[in-house]
Amino acid sequence: MKLGIDIDGTIKHTHRAAIKVYNEELNMDVKEDEVTTFYLDEPYGLTSEEGKKMWRKLEAKIYQIGVPLEHAPEALQQLVEEGHEIYYITARPGFRRIREITEQWLKKHNFPFNGDNLFMSSQDKGKIASKIGIDLFFEDDPEHIDNLLARGIPTVIVDTSYNRQYSDEIPRIKDWLEGIKYVHQFDQMLKSTNQF
Numbered sequence: 001m002k003l004g005i006d007i008d009g010t011i012k013h014t015h016r017a018a019i020k021v022y023n024e025e026l027n028m029d030v031k032e033d034e035v036t037t038f039y040l041d042e043p044y045g046l047t048s049e050e051g052k053k054m055w056r057k058l059e060a061k062i063y064q065i066g067v068p069l070e071h072a073p074e075a076l077q078q079l080v081e082e083g084h085e086i087y088y089i090t091a092r093p094g095f096r097r098i099r100e101i102t103e104q105w106l107k108k109h110n111f112p113f114n115g116d117n118l119f120m121s122s123q124d125k126g127k128i129a130s131k132i133g134i135d136l137f138f139e140d141d142p143e144h145i146d147n148l149l150a151r152g153i154p155t156v157i158v159d160t161s162y163n164r165q166y167s168d169e170i171p172r173i174k175d176w177l178e179g180i181k182y183v184h185q186f187d188q189m190l191k192s193t194n195q196f
Helices: 014-026 048-064 071-083 096-108 125-132 140-148 176-194
Strands: 004-005 084-091 134-137 157-159
Touching: 004 125, 014 048, 048 096, 071 084, 084 096, 084 125, 125 140, 125 157, 134 140, 134 176, 140 157, 157 176
Parallel strands: 004 084, 004 134, 134 157
Antiparallel strands: none
């Protein structure tokens, strides 16, 4: 199967890294469990415009630091060993510096990255997933979840505080060990469907 994998919030603790960097920059002490929104504007008292400027200023540093979600590198390596293909599809801007940082981070943390399976500046993930032929997508951002579902891409929600409004009918994982299990289940379902 072809698996579409978002990066921030899906395989990387980006919110945690961003909160650390924002706290240092703004000399504040916002705690991770106090942030229940995708964007950091509200917790830091920023307007939408101020928030965009702050993110652009700090994003390289945010993307450089931070750790993978628990079991994410091992899980994706196992899935590749089982014959699945991994495609990282991220809305991160495709600027050369941001791409270099992203590639270095994937390599540093031993994610299956071959140089050709990273798609950046993906504002319309559903369109890109359709073009690649993604069978199953893992995502945390409600805006992208909505886009993927609207395009009929089977999507698994990676659980966070800002995406719990979805019905239980949409599959959800809390860690990547659950992710492996869901890929296996979905693969079996596809195979049994294709037998008819």
